Amino acid sequence: MTDQPIILIAADERLAKIEAEFRARYDRDYRIVTAGDAGGALQLLRELVDSGAAVAMVVADVSIGEIPGPTFLRRTQSISPTARRLVLSTPGAGYAANLDALREATVRRDIDTFTGIPMGPRDEEFHTVVTELLSEWGWSVARPAVSIIDVVAEPHDREAGAIRDLLERLGFPNRILTPDSAEGAALISAATAESSAPVVLPLARAYDGRLFPAATARGLNELLSTRFDTVPEGEVTDVLVIGAGPAGLAAAVYAASEGLTTAVLERDAIGGQAGSSSMIRNYLGFPRGISGMRLAQRSRIQAGRFGAKFYTGRSVTGLEPCTLDGVPTYRVHLGDTELRARTVLIATGVAYRRLGIESVDVHTGAGVYYGAATSMAREMQGRDVIVVGGGNSAGQSAVHLAKFARHVTILIRRASLSESMSEYLIRELDSTPNVSVASNSEIADGGGEAALEWVTVRDRTSGEEHRFDVGGLFCMLGAQPDCTWLPEGIALDKAGFVLTGRDVPKDAWTDGMPPADLETTLPGVFVAGDVRSGSMKRVASASGEGASSLPLIHAHLAALRAREFGAE
Structure with a gap:
């Protein structure tokens, strides 16, 4: 046995060809094992899993003897639920004949995806499929395999959980070490040598060797960010984007690509709520799906290549109109510093509502998680888990958790998921055997010692209550905007979302005309994404609104230039 993850290939007549293709590229980093029949492959897979081997991927020919490849791969799910499942078919007429069945298998989630067997050298499309799945x-x-940041903490430490969630969303490989482990004890000793004061956990060590005792997620984010993102005093940008979720990132890409000086402020991790999604499958251009973290990081890189500047780990504390050389601009406060901008796009998104049950919320970070918390999925191995919420984020979280947990229950207050969740996710949940839905239900109570251990679920129709032992409670309830820092001049709806365009009260219109479609009651301040009143609350629609803000921003900047030149 080695520490290399396993790629298991099951095929008969084409086994040698498929094996040669995989060995040519993946033999160094993965251990490739093969089986010439379905029964032998299943037995081999059981032996590998029982031995503790990490199975990264199971590859099947489109048919293995009399058994269709998707049927074989469906049987592997109960043995190795986290392994990626790939079907290979011969291009040409055989491929076309199997296409409908393969598509249906993908919809049912029997397989992750399918592609053709390479017919010659350098089939990069084939290897793109494989490497995306492995990635x-x-x-x-x-x-x-390599950790950028190590964190020493006691088990169930709430702050350590928040740090790990932040690092996962940032895409930083990390490890959580216990104080009694050899590596954890060594880090504590190193921190003790640097200071005579007792070391307070969590203790974080960054990639450059710096040690941070009493680390917090917010503090670590600020320290890591300021290493690269010092906010320049007196800088004035054409566009200042507040919030780096899908809406803000899309706006940054388009603004910077069109030559506008662009800055993006984000107090948390790049990506917003979408950044914590384990797999988004209905986003345009990613037929095999993409994790929220990867979508966010790719978007950041894309915007950065066009010249957009990112300042992360900063909270905006205020926004106020001002003038610069007689031209209206805005001053955005960031603690003890500020930025100025000719236009501002608010894309701060929303936060999940709290349950408001003290006995449950006291365990936040230790068994109770608000958001997808994909970083905690591995810790749910063999446990029963509850996901509260009926939106797409909840569905994506349940699918991901089901790969690790013994059973996942989706708890919704409504009668059906169809009222709030995309159909493709509902089908995916229906085909996942260890996921069930409890409708017309809500959390009534919960408790535990060091972490959450049990919850009480109330049937909202009958009023009956039942207690369940749980290993994790993941809450994705509704949408709550954070607009407390906005000036009074920006109109909000009753729920606190920002009003734009014709939804703005008529007494705030100018000369009988409403603001532009995505513009607020403050000229030059625009809103996109979930924080906007009436938005669709989907990743694609948020991105679309971010991109759609650019013509409006251009028009406002043109008006400012005309005013400036007119004044001269």
């Missing part, structure tokens, strides 16, 4: 497995399932 997602490595991020979401495997323990990191």
